[in-house]
Amino acid sequence: MKAPVGVILAGGQATRMGGGDKGLLTLGGQSLLDRVMERISPQVSDLCLNANGDAGRFDVGLPVVADSLAGFPGPLAGVLAGMDWAAAQGAETLVSVAADTPFLPCDLVPRLQLAAEGQALPLVLAATLGDTETRSSKGRVIRHPTFGLWPVALRDDLRAALEEGLKKVVLWTERHDGRECVFPDDAAFFNVNTPDDLAQAEAML
Template identity: 70%
Template sequence: MKQPLGVILAGGQATRMGGGDKGLRMLGGQSLLARVEARLAPQVAEVALNANGDAARFHGVGLPVIADSVDGFAGPLAGVLAGLDWAAAQGADFIVTAAADTPFLPCDLVPQLLLASEGMNHPLVLATTPDPQRGRARHPTFGLWPVALRGDLRAALQGGLRKVVLWTDGHDGREALFPDENAFFNVNTPDDLARAETML
């Protein structure tokens, strides 16, 4: 299997943060986005940023910026589709996605997702962590996605589907378990940012 491409999802509206780009918020002298890229980039062949609006605001980031192709705020699946379209143009077979507001994502994210996908025709895997109440918590913005299913995903989005796990479950998506329950801690609010500072 060729090394997948990486797509950092930054298309959210950051309403709980007061708007703007969460990924550009600073944590310990670096932007959240820079921290995510530093962890993801060594694991993939190339990285792009999925974001909507004026791409010029990410000029200093040094990543190609790809916008959603589905009109309206369609959620993370629209970012996944944008990433799959970008990957198809590069001749890649898979992408791995990561959220722009998760500075502690695992440094073995991609190997573990690939390991969980072994034997699948169309590898489709979401990251999970232990959850005391539910057993496992799924992290739908962290996954391995096959370019081969982008037509199906486009049709699902155009049909109104927005919930990631409804689509992945419909394609027999698997899960990869990561033991650290804080691995996918995401910064949604100013309080979260303060907590992340202590976690550093």
């Protein structure tokens, strides 16, 4: 399977951080977005940024693609924007990552591709196992729906589902026999949602 193109999802409203762009927050002297780019860029053949509003606020050397659907319908709208951009590049698959996850796996793409072997349309979400010390999540697979391998061929199907009001990523992936790829390190998908999370990320560095 050839290398997919990638999209960094930064189209949310960051309400728990008080608004603004989480990806532009600084962690250890670098923006979260720069850290994400460093990790995902070597794994994909091309890369874009999904964000809404004035694209000029991002000076990162990436094409910026906005949601094609109004009203901030969620991460799937960002995936769709990435799929539309990928289609214009002639790509068959897209990998999505979140802009607020500075420790994402450096082997994300090969693992997702391995999990997709045998699928006619590669569709895989990243997942981790719940903390065995926490009764509420013991032994439970926790999916990370902003991290996935997506077939560009299904973009019109996804567009129709979103226009019908679909919000939950997993409902759509299960409809198309999506799989999960379980990663061993839950910390790799740590995302910065609040000021306390940012402080925790500093400690994790």
